[in-house]
Amino acid sequence: MKKAYEKPVINPIRIGLSNKLGGKAYFSSRVRTEIDGVSIKELVEKFGSPLFVFSERKLRQQFRRLKQAFETRYPNVEFTWSYKTNYLKAICAILHQEGETAEVVSEFEYEKARRLGIPGHQIIFNGPYKPKEALRIAILEGAKINADTFEELADIEEIAKELGQKVKIGIRINMDTGIQPRWDRFGFNLESGQAEDAVKRIASSEWLELNGLHCHIGTFILEPEAYENEVKKMVNFAYHIEDNYGFKIEYLDIGGGLPSKNRLKGVYLPAEIAVPDVEEYAERITTALLENLRPGDFPKLIIEAGRAIVDEAGYLITTVYATKRLPNGFRGYILDAGVNLLFTAFWYNFKVEVDRHLHGAPEPSILYGPLCMNIDVINDVEYLPPLPRGTKLIISPVGAYNVTQWMQFIRYRPNVVLIGMNGEVDLIREAENIDDIESKERLPERLKLT
Numbered sequence: 001m002k003k004a005y006e007k008p009v010i011n012p013i014r015i016g017l018s019n020k021l022g023g024k025a026y027f028s029s030r031v032r033t034e035i036d037g038v039s040i041k042e043l044v045e046k047f048g049s050p051l052f053v054f055s056e057r058k059l060r061q062q063f064r065r066l067k068q069a070f071e072t073r074y075p076n077v078e079f080t081w082s083y084k085t086n087y088l089k090a091i092c093a094i095l096h097q098e099g100e101t102a103e104v105v106s107e108f109e110y111e112k113a114r115r116l117g118i119p120g121h122q123i124i125f126n127g128p129y130k131p132k133e134a135l136r137i138a139i140l141e142g143a144k145i146n147a148d149t150f151e152e153l154a155d156i157e158e159i160a161k162e163l164g165q166k167v168k169i170g171i172r173i174n175m176d177t178g179i180q181p182r183w184d185r186f187g188f189n190l191e192s193g194q195a196e197d198a199v200k201r202i203a204s205s206e207w208l209e210l211n212g213l214h215c216h217i218g219t220f221i222l223e224p225e226a227y228e229n230e231v232k233k234m235v236n237f238a239y240h241i242e243d244n245y246g247f248k249i250e251y252l253d254i255g256g257g258l259p260s261k262n263r264l265k266g267v268y269l270p271a272e273i274a275v276p277d278v279e280e281y282a283e284r285i286t287t288a289l290l291e292n293l294r295p296g297d298f299p300k301l302i303i304e305a306g307r308a309i310v311d312e313a314g315y316l317i318t319t320v321y322a323t324k325r326l327p328n329g330f331r332g333y334i335l336d337a338g339v340n341l342l343f344t345a346f347w348y349n350f351k352v353e354v355d356r357h358l359h360g361a362p363e364p365s366i367l368y369g370p371l372c373m374n375i376d377v378i379n380d381v382e383y384l385p386p387l388p389r390g391t392k393l394i395i396s397p398v399g400a401y402n403v404t405q406w407m408q409f410i411r412y413r414p415n416v417v418l419i420g421m422n423g424e425v426d427l428i429r430e431a432e433n434i435d436d437i438e439s440k441e442r443l444p445e446r447l448k449l450t
């Protein structure tokens with residue numbers, strides 16, 4: 001067969017040399033033919049491409065490592081699964097089996113947790129917007145509510161009055177922990193005195209009782225010291241409340257935010273070097289607690305880690321559909337998955353592995369999705385040898401936030417499978433079809449074409 005003519009281009013080869021940290025980027029080390037012993041080829045033959053694949057083994061390992069890191073250092077810890085990070089039933093069920101409670105930020109997530117069999121008293125209800133009806137159900141079912149605004153305090157007070165029952169609540173606070181950007185839109189600000197005003201508001205009500213503090217300082221926090229600062233401020237504030245207002249602070253919920261081994265855009269170092277291990281966070285957090293708590297006082301430490309648990313358990317298999325030379329000399333690849341499925345591509349440069357050994361000099365390549373939109377780029381510049389049509393790319397870590405933030409834009413969302421502890425493969429979310437998408441639409445009679 002005659003090959004199509006392509007204008008020759010000359011590119012300097014920048015791959016294969018050590019970078020200044022001794023890291024090497026030989027592409028041959030990035031071949032992956034299986035996930036947990038199940039072949040990529042078989043997975044795609046059976047479930048199609050693109051395909052999200054989750055590893056139950058990795059998920060449990062990640063959770064157990066986190067649990068061990070904290071439980072060996074502090075006697076009273078609760079882990080609560082951040083639903084927004086990944087609320088596929090199978091993923092939540094595994095983490096609940098491991099002992100996590102549920103952390104939700106909407107009535108939708110609340111309902112999901114309840115349907116899965118989680119009782120209200122094992123649900124933590126956060127979030128800046130909690131409709132009154134959702135609050136009423138959460139109160140009746142005994143959920144832990146962390147209030148975010150003065151309006152919410154007033155709503156809870158009203159419900160408590162209607163029910164004739166005093167309600168225990170926590171408040172969400174925000175503070176300067178030394179990192180940017182500050183997540184100061186959520187809860188009550190500590191330094192400005194707003195958080196104390198919220199305490200006063202609660203103290204002035206016969207229907208409310210304060211028993212917990214919550215603070216989520218941000219996400220993908222690469223600086224363990226920020227947590228140390230957070231914990232110190234939370235403990236000091238808790239004792240200030242106890243001494244001045246007579247409430248007992250039973251729990252300190254330090255939110256989530258621990259990073260996964262992913263690579264933020266603009267970060268030069270590989271994740272293995274740039275991202276501290278979970279044990280370092282645990283050490284800083286628990287040391288700060290033990291140094292600042294009063295003797296014999298061990299309030300419950302609540303941890304809402306999301307991405308640190310699930311991100312590395314998720315992969316996306318995608319296939320090279322076509323390739324072209326771009327005007328700047330780069331090689332462009334069109335894949336069958338784009339930012340419709342990988343929303344986190346806007347922030348992270350994922351690891352890209354291929355299903356076969358490749359030949360040819362690596363060249364700067366851009367991985368595009370199928371969307372017909374200029375923003376649909378998965379990885380900006382990767383140095384890749386030429387990828388034949390049909391090559392499968394295995395993109396990771398993608399277990400956090402993608403299967404919740406994905407969009408049904410232009411294309412259907414694909415199958416999601418879980419590889420179990422013994423290598424069994426289960427479909428945990430079926431690919432969508434036209435009926436799923438159109439089932440909620442209504443076409444007025446007068447607009448019908450046939």
Ligand SMILES: Cc1ncc(COP(=O)(O)O)c(C=O)c1O
Nearest residue numbers: 082216219256257304305306307
């Ligand atoms: C209140 C709260 N808790 C927990 C999380 C989970 O965060 P991460 O995935 O960074 O651990 C989030 C995420 O934004 C959050 O808003």
